[in-house]
Amino acid sequence: MFPSSFDYVRASSVAEAISILANEEDAKLLAGGHSLLPLMKLRLASPSKLVDIGRISELSYIEDRGEYVAVGALTRHRDLEVSAVLGSSVPMLSHVASLVGDPSVRHRGTIGGSVAHGDGASDLPAAVLALDATMVAQGPNGTREIPASEFFLGFLETALEEGEILTEIKVPKIHGGWSYQKFNRRAQDWAIVGVAAVRNGSTKVSLVNMGSMPLRALATEAAMNSGASISDAAALAAEGIDPPADLNASADYRRHLASVLVKRALEEASSS
Amino acid sequence: MEVTMIINGSSVTRDVEPRTLLVHFIRDQVGLTGTNVGCDTSSCGACTVHVNGESVKSCTMLAVQADGAEIKTIEGMASPSGELHPLQRAFQENHGLQCGYCTPGMVMAASSFLAENPHPTEQEVRHGLEGNLCRCTGYHNIVKSVLAAANETAEV
Structure with a gap:
């Protein structure tokens, strides 16, 4: 099984990805590909263009910012799993990441990809919901923040607008259990x-x-x-x-x- | 689109359609057929290869995503003179394969796992190989093989 034909373009920055999305009706973002490619192989999704943001390394980070931990959208499950910052401040996120798929899947899948896909059966979207995280999205009109409680809207549907990119997830530190x-x-x-x-x-x-x-x-x-x-x-x-x-x-x-x-x-x- | 990758130490450049999956690229365009296609849905792990040193299911990655990457397949595990990799030898010595279909993926997943966790417990090996299915159900000896390889490497 392989996907239907599509055009492929690689974005080297968030700004470039936003400008490509703005000019394409039917483009999809590709990060680790572990939610999107299986759908495309089953022909349940057939975007005309894939914008590969997988190499935008500035979106892969886990940073302690005082009250919360900022996780870049392209941070892979494996990196969540072994992060010392998360281990001490949001251990649940590391633990949940360690239960996604299997080790090879966790080497490729990203937290932003999983959350933006918004699958009701996946682990990380439910985790960010219970953690009361905030999604940071960038689009042609700038940057906005969306609380997790308002992010998931329906079957594989989120509050992200067309042309917007989920860039960061702000996760409050856990002080209790x-x-x-x-x-x-x-x-x-x-x-x-x-x-x-x-x-x-x-x-x-x-x-x-x-x-x-x-x-x-x-x-x-x-x-x-x-x-x-x-x-x-x-x-x-x-x-x-x-x-x-x-x-x-x-x-x-x-x-x-x-x-x-x-x-x-x-x-x-x-x-x- | 033209892609270039280092596969088992050699640079390979080919023109691919963007929708070409990495596993098809490796098998059909480069001609390395040791990597198998099993379930084709990122469940079974028969297609596991290393991308920049880490195990990846090559049926769920596009060849264009691997442009510029270093790939290792089962063909790259033995030394050029034909001496088996310690994991391959351990699979042979511990009856870690029956029909052999899952074996290339098992060896690649196990070697990536051992790089992350060189001294695993049996339980950790079982978890580390969660993404690789053996339809002969020969898991017991596969786990034994990985533990044997880990011990051998530890002794060296």
């Missing part, structure tokens, strides 16, 4: 259901593969933040959520998994 629960049956599989919980003052809980996009467990969060017990809050994990059914799990089984995993995640996040 955290947990990431990934439930799958085989190594390297996608989560059947996953849960990220972060207790950073208030409690934030997000869900993987419980909908068409990464979701917050809002009822659980509200219960936790008003003093409910972990068991009572976890029982609300799937409240108002309509999970998909597939060959791995029925919708009911997913709801059940969500409350079990949310309970485990909250217990772990409360004990650390």
Whole structure:
């Protein structure tokens, strides 16, 4: 399987990539390619032009900026995994990155690619949601910041406008506990259901593969933040959520998994 | 588009269509058929090669993305005189292969893994090879082979 034909152009700076995107109707950005190329090989995506931003090395960094850690969009999963800065300030992000795909995938995939793809079944989008991160996007009209809670809009749909590039993710440092629960049956599989919980003052809980996009467990969060017990809050994990059914799990089984995993995640996040 | 890469130490320049996958470039245009295509969906790892020293699934990378890179395939593991790489020898000595289809990818993934973690535990080897499937299910001896190679390198 190989993709349909496309034109290929390499951008050497963010500004150059933005100007190429501005002049193309149907161009897609290519970073590590580990979300986009599989879709193109299945002909589920057939962009007329790929703008390869993979060599813009200025977008690959992990920097301590006081209250938060700034992660360049082209930082690879492997670099997140072994980062000393993340290890001491946002260990959950390193841990979640270490569970994405397998080592060879993590050598190529980038955090910006994964987050901009916005797959509800992927680990990193749900992680940035629970971490309450802020996405920094650059476009023809300048730079803007989008909170994670407003970033994911639907099935593979994000708040990024046409012509915008996700350049940085600002991740608040974790001062309390955290947990990431990934439930799958085989190594390297996608989560059947996953849960990220972060207790950073208030409690934030997000869900993987419980909908068409990464979701917050809002009822659980509200219960936790008003003093409910972990068991009572976890029982609300799937409240108002309509999970998909597939060959791995029925919708009911997913709801059940969500409350079990949310309970485990909250217990772990409360004990650390 | 013209691309140039160093494959197993030799510079190779070819004209490719942008949609050419790295694995097809290596197999069909350069003629190095040791790298296999298995699932073609970045799950099985049969197509694993090194790009700038790190394991990559070459079915999920475009040849144009590898322009300027240094590539190593299974053909580049043995010495020019034909002496097997310690990992290859360990696979041979520990029955680390059955049908052999996954073996080139296993060896390339294992060698990248050992570069990152030269003294792994058995559990770490199993995690390190998560992205490589053996349909003969010969995992036990594959893990044994990687541990043997790690020990041998440690002793040298």
